Amino acid sequence: MRKCSLNSLNAVFEKLANDSALYMPVDGDKGADYKKWEMGDELSSALNTNRSAKDFFFPQTENLMEFKVSGKEIEVIDTRDEKEDFVVFGVRACDAKSFDILDTVFLSEPCDSYYANRREHATIVTLACTRPSETCFCNVFGIDATKPTGDVTCWKTADDMYFEANNEKGKAFIEKIADLTEECDSKAVEEQQAKTKEILKKLPLADLKTEKFGKDKTAEFFDAPEWRELSTSCLGCGTCTYVCPTCQCYDIKDYDTGHGVIRFRCWDSCMYSEFTKMAHGNNRLSQLERFRQRFMHKLVYYPTNNDGVFGCVGCGRCLAKCPISMNIVKVMKALGGNDGE
Numbered sequence: 001m002r003k004c005s006l007n008s009l010n011a012v013f014e015k016l017a018n019d020s021a022l023y024m025p026v027d028g029d030k031g032a033d034y035k036k037w038e039m040g041d042e043l044s045s046a047l048n049t050n051r052s053a054k055d056f057f058f059p060q061t062e063n064l065m066e067f068k069v070s071g072k073e074i075e076v077i078d079t080r081d082e083k084e085d086f087v088v089f090g091v092r093a094c095d096a097k098s099f100d101i102l103d104t105v106f107l108s109e110p111c112d113s114y115y116a117n118r119r120e121h122a123t124i125v126t127l128a129c130t131r132p133s134e135t136c137f138c139n140v141f142g143i144d145a146t147k148p149t150g151d152v153t154c155w156k157t158a159d160d161m162y163f164e165a166n167n168e169k170g171k172a173f174i175e176k177i178a179d180l181t182e183e184c185d186s187k188a189v190e191e192q193q194a195k196t197k198e199i200l201k202k203l204p205l206a207d208l209k210t211e212k213f214g215k216d217k218t219a220e221f222f223d224a225p226e227w228r229e230l231s232t233s234c235l236g237c238g239t240c241t242y243v244c245p246t247c248q249c250y251d252i253k254d255y256d257t258g259h260g261v262i263r264f265r266c267w268d269s270c271m272y273s274e275f276t277k278m279a280h281g282n283n284r285l286s287q288l289e290r291f292r293q294r295f296m297h298k299l300v301y302y303p304t305n306n307d308g309v310f311g312c313v314g315c316g317r318c319l320a321k322c323p324i325s326m327n328i329v330k331v332m333k334a335l336g337g338n339d340g341e
Contacts, residue, residue, distance in 0.1 A: 001162055001180060002163055002183055003160045003181060003184045004163075006046055006159060008180060009161055011180055012180050013037075014039065016037075016179060019176060020052075020086050020222070020256060021036060021085075022037040022089060024089040025065035026042065028039060030298040033051065034053065034088070048092060052095050052098060052317070053095045054095070054098055056088055057106075057122070060242075060267050064262070066260055068262065071124065079262075081116065086121060087125060088123070090126075093126065093129065094143060096126045097121075097138070097148075098313050099251045100312060101246045101248075101313070122219070123154075123173055126149065127148070128148055128192070129146065131143055131196075132196070132203060134204050135205075135217060135316030135320050136203060136316050137208055137317040138330065140208045140315050141210070141312060141313055145196065146174070146197055147193065151169040151173060152164065152165055154262065155188075155300045159193055162184070162189050180244055200262065206328060210299075211325075212335070214304075214308050215305075215307075217304075218296070227288055227292045228288055231287050234271070234287055234324070234326055237323065238271045239318075239321050240318040243273060245317070246313060249255065249269065250268050251268040275290065298312045299312070308326040
């Protein structure tokens with residue numbers, strides 16, 4: 001393990017930025033968001049960014065290819081230019097875990113080469129939590145907020161930033177900043193972890209249970225009467241899916257520029273009335289069906305297809321952002337019992 005003082009942290013950022021693009025959470029008028037680091041930028045102390053770090057690998061919109069048509073000839077142009085290495089600094093444990101979920105979708109055969117390319121070129125530097133929010137429940141899904149996964153794990157104390165490499169990418173990262181850091185023991189980190197774990201035990205959602213959900217529970221929950229009442233207030237705005245770090249649905253469209261065609265993809269939401277609409281129409285005609293689809297996917301469908309792993313990481317963004325305060329926790333409590341079991 002290595003450390004540097006917080007006073008010299010900007011020197012670390014400058015060195016990293018000189019070597020490759022460096023992104024981190026920076027405070028703005030509406031909270032913290034990831035941006036490319038520039039001299040003078042301060043690492044945000046906010047617990048969560050407005051949007052998750054999945055944008056680096058699965059952006060909200062991206063051009064896939066272009067077509068040039070000349071008579072009967074069609075030229076397909078690969079427009080990708082993601083060839084440079086980059087660092088994402090300050091990723092929280094929940095967002096780091098979301099990458100594992102996205103990987104099962106985009107890196108499975110047939111592999112999504114756009115996503116894979118970005119994953120290959122990225123170094124993920126995670127930052128342990130010290131002041132988790134009342135909307136946090138990552139521990140419910142077995143995530144340790146005091147030791148997030150990633151290529152490098154960091155801990156920030158009152159005076160220092162600690163670094164620990166977790167793989168070869170992490171070792172290469174540590175080597176780049178070796179002259180700005182020093183070898184140290186883990187005593188301060190362990191003390192911080194112990195304090196944070198005590199806070200996590202006292203959070204309002206610490207005792208939320210998942211045992212009643214998971215793989216092969218479709219028949220048990222699909223026709224549950226609670227769906228009607230739960231879905232009645234839903235606006236179908238899609239906010240929950242746009243702030244969610246694990247939602248992976250997208251649409252692909254063609255745009256005629258007048259001198260060619262651009263094929264692009266953009267995020268989609270199962271909460272929208274036109275989601276999965278085909279020539280014959282839409283297979284989920286009611287808001288109840290669309291609402292049920294979102295939460296069944298997180299709690300039942302995804303675990304069924306992925307060895308019991310849930311499709312939620314407990315980041316709490318949907319709790320904080322939903323305009324009518326409907327979220328996965330309320331669904332879990334309603335379907336699993338008032339105590340969350």
